[in-house]
Amino acid sequence: MAPKVISAEANLILFCLSVTPYACFNLRYRDYFLYRAHPRNPSLDLLPHPYPNSFGDQEVALLSFDGDGDECSVAALTSRCDTMALEEDDTLNEMEFDLHLYRSSKAQEGWTSKVLSVAQPRRDIMCPVDRGLYHETTKVIVLGRGSLAMVGWVDLWHRILVCNVLQENPVLHDILLPPPARGNWALYHKCRPYIIRDVTVSLLKDSISTLRWKFAHRLLTLATLLRPMLTGFVKSLVNGSAECLV
Structure with missing residues (x-):
């Protein structure tokens, strides 16, 4: 090993x-x-x-x-x-x-x-x-x-x-x-959670942020899963949680 x-x-x-x-x-x-x-x-x-x-x-x-x-x-x-x-x-x-x-x-x-x-x-x-x-x-x-x-x-x-x-x-x-983005409810407990969300910490700002990726389609292809990692486009930031639209 x-x-x-x-x-x-x-x-x-x-x-x-x-x-x-x-x-x-x-x-x-x-x-x-x-x-x-x-x-x-x-x-x-x-x-x-x-x-x-x-x-x-x-x-x-x-x-x-x-x-x-x-x-x-x-x-x-x-x-x-x-x-x-x-x-x-x-x-x-x-x-x-x-x-x-x-x-x-x-x-x-x-x-x-x-x-x-x-x-x-x-x-x-x-x-x-x-x-x-x-x-x-x-x-x-x-x-x-x-x-x-x-x-x-x-x-x-x-x-x-x-x-x-x-x-x-x-x-x-x-x-x-926070709950998953509404567009991801169909994936709730049906995939690895880090595919659609993550948590990050800023000790300088004393805050915890939840990142949620929202998929537009229920049928996911490999390209769909890789897209948020390639683009990293943040659509909105609300109450410390960000959503990425695919």
Whole structure:
């Protein structure tokens, strides 16, 4: 398995590597490395293995607490449904997650794990679905640095789960995303969400923007899917969400 970059922050790059082909089928065969770029003293460190825990690349956030990358953290959030965490009535608990955290300042402790709950779960009323999990992470965004180590785990169909990963007792806060553009309702939960929408963050403006691409036709061809990436034409910007017309 070739090295794969998972995240980059300041002068830090987090990537994974495996010397066995089994890593394609089981994430536990991966090793994680942290590279620090520096004009005179670059470094490459092997992180402790998170075993028995594992997580997908899209669930991992890298945070740097200073410009030199001397102190940093790696955080991952996984659903407890993946580990079959059952309620007392033997039903899946969709509102509990495992927060896995590695801190360079406490490297001797390795990875720590905490069970987190969603403080005030919010179901999508405008576009409800009766299938799939409550939250499936598509990407991760960093919303704060330093002592305000805020990370958002984004489900592009529904919500962002936000928490300060350095708090002693962190809590997940549920932020619902705007519904898909009306022209894309026929595609709701029928394609990869990043084909028609995305989320971006501006820490300078303290804002989160939702980008939504609206397709004019229900039958999509390869050219139709590639067109928004080639043109990047933004039609309008309303309440922090932009729509691209194809």
